[in-house]
Amino acid sequence: ARKRATSKKHAALSGGATDRIAAAAMRLVDKGMYSKNSTMRYVAASAAAQLAYVRPGAVLPKVMARFMEAVEHSTATHQLGAALSVLTSCLRPMLLAPPEAFEGVPGPADFLAATLDATLPGIDANDPSKTLGTIRLYSAVVSNLSCLADPGMEGASEAFPFMWSAWIPMLFQRFFTFFENVDPGNAGKADGADKHRGGAGGDGGASYLMGASSMYSPLMRLIFARMHPSLRLGAVKQVAHFVLTSTHSGQTGEVGQMVMAAVTQAPNEAVPHLTRPLLDALAAEVDDVARLVADNQGGLLSADQIVSPTKEAKLKWQTGLLGAGMHYGGPRIVGLSADIRAVLRQLFELCDTGRSLRLGEMGAHVCSLLCGAMTGTYVNDLFEADEEGGGGSGHLPAKWVASKVKGAGAEGEGEGEAEAEG
Numbered sequence: 001a002r003k004r005a006t007s008k009k010h011a012a013l014s015g016g017a018t019d020r021i022a023a024a025a026m027r028l029v030d031k032g033m034y035s036k037n038s039t040m041r042y043v044a045a046s047a048a049a050q051l052a053y054v055r056p057g058a059v060l061p062k063v064m065a066r067f068m069e070a071v072e073h074s075t076a077t078h079q080l081g082a083a084l085s086v087l088t089s090c091l092r093p094m095l096l097a098p099p100e101a102f103e104g105v106p107g108p109a110d111f112l113a114a115t116l117d118a119t120l121p122g123i124d125a126n127d128p129s130k131t132l133g134t135i136r137l138y139s140a141v142v143s144n145l146s147c148l149a150d151p152g153m154e155g156a157s158e159a160f161p162f163m164w165s166a167w168i169p170m171l172f173q174r175f176f177t178f179f180e181n182v183d184p185g186n187a188g189k190a191d192g193a194d195k196h197r198g199g200a201g202g203d204g205g206a207s208y209l210m211g212a213s214s215m216y217s218p219l220m221r222l223i224f225a226r227m228h229p230s231l232r233l234g235a236v237k238q239v240a241h242f243v244l245t246s247t248h249s250g251q252t253g254e255v256g257q258m259v260m261a262a263v264t265q266a267p268n269e270a271v272p273h274l275t276r277p278l279l280d281a282l283a284a285e286v287d288d289v290a291r292l293v294a295d296n297q298g299g300l301l302s303a304d305q306i307v308s309p310t311k312e313a314k315l316k317w318q319t320g321l322l323g324a325g326m327h328y329g330g331p332r333i334v335g336l337s338a339d340i341r342a343v344l345r346q347l348f349e350l351c352d353t354g355r356s357l358r359l360g361e362m363g364a365h366v367c368s369l370l371c372g373a374m375t376g377t378y379v380n381d382l383f384e385a386d387e388e389g390g391g392g393s394g395h396l397p398a399k400w401v402a403s404k405v406k407g408a409g410a411e412g413e414g415e416g417e418a419e420a421e422g
Contacts, residue, residue, distance in 0.1 A: 022055040026062055033066070033082050041082055045089040052093035056101035063090050064105045071118050080122070084133035087115075091140040095397035109160045112141060116167060123174035125182035128208045132215075138171070139215040142222045144397040146385035149228035156228075165231055168223060169238055175258070176242050179251045182207050209254045217257045218383070224265035225383035232266040233273070240274045243321050244281055249313040256324035264328045265383065271332040275325035279336060282318040283343050285311075290346060293354040307356045319362045328380070329373035340370060 025047060032044030052059040063086055070083040094108050105111065115137070122134030142148065147155035148164040209216040227235060239258055248255065259278075262270040292306045307315070326333050326340075333340075344363050351360030385398050 018055060019058060022051050022058040025051055026059060029059075029086075030062065030066075033086050034079055041085065045086045048086050049089035049093065052090045052097070056093060056097035057103065060090060060094050060097060060101055061103060061105045063087055064094075064102075064111055067115070068105075071115075081127075081129040081133045084119070084122070084130070084137055088133070088137045088140045091137070092144060092397065095144055112160065113162050116141065116162070120170055120174055123171075123178055125178045125207075131178070132208065132211075135209075135219055136215045139219045139222060142219065142226060145226060146398040147228060148223065148226050148231070153228050153230070164227065165234075168227060168231065168235060171223075172235065172238055172242075172258075178209075179248050179255060180246070182251065207251065207254055210257075216254070217261070220258050220261035221265060221383045224261045226385060233269045236262050236266060236269040236273050240277055243274070243317075244277055247314050247317045249316045249320075252317055252320035256321055259321050259324040260327045263325050264378070264380065267328055267330065267332055270325070271336075275322070275333070276336065278318060278322045278325050279339055279343065282315075282322055283339070285315060285318060286343055286346050286350070289315075289350055289354065289359070293350055296354075306354050307358060312358055315359075315362055319366050323366055323369035326370055326373045328378060329376065333370075333373060337370075340366070344370075 029044045029048045029051075032040045033048070035041055035044070048059055048063055052063070066079075067083040067087045070080040097108075099107065102108070106114070119134050119137065122130045124131050145157060145160070147153075147157070148168070149156035150163050150165050151161040208214065224232065224235065239262055243255060243259065259270075259274060262274055289307065289311065296306060322340075344367050347359050347363030347366075351357065351363065
């Protein structure tokens, strides 16, 4: 029976029949996207994404209108997380759709520009679902652009003129505010109904940004890899200012991902302006501990008094971020190796003379990361734009090596019809 079923030829669906199926399915999607059941929300987003390739005119205007309602009307802000999920799923087909698919709504370029600005407040320490949904949306947008360049810069997309030099600093500032306000004790808790959209499950940090399905780390790597070279120095200095003027030891993993992205994707700017200052700051802090140990020859102070909780938090912050700053290794880190070894040697000596095992643990942590950085193998173009198949750096959407469709617009419709025939 199975063989007969697979060999049977079916007539292709007519355009009218496909339109009716899409319209009926969108009625279910419209209900399911705001369901209290996480599986229903996930299926609704997936169905909308698949239908958008086949009948973009029946899907995309509704998805875009729903999202704009959730953003603009205060009475619908509770629906923003669900609207973000559906919009993210439909982003690629939106950029591939023909212009006539956007009847009654702004074109993709205008819509995305407004969306990127309007969703920045979505990076909210008190709302895991909204934060993770916003990050996924940004990851989808950036992965569809070959170069984040302002209009007039080389590689800028003519189809999507956007001031990345203003937006990227605002995004980083939202994350800095997040790090300052998130509660490490509660940040790992996410609503179970939202775990399919990147819930908690921390694998290296105190907040849900480090969850197994969070797109925070890929987003940081994508931004530093694809921003125009002229923007990298400013971005690196902004990150450096934050890490050198604050201490959030409970968020070392999260901030470390930002530092690691900068060093891996922009080593020429990051090593002298980020890694080197971190090393100098750590050396100064270790010298301060050495003075306390030297002044305590009589043994009047205990190890806890020499390395106070505040001092320990700062040292953990600096050693953790320095480890992230050495991630890519290479000749630039070799140039710093003598100073790094001097700090490590001092930490191990203070572990003995100051009777503080915590100093030895920090030194061992940095030492192991240094060894890994110098001996590891890295794929350093993992987040670079895929230019195979042509299109140029300003093409929108960026060409992907693997994609659901071979071309844009009507070809997506043909792909959908072929699937219907199968």
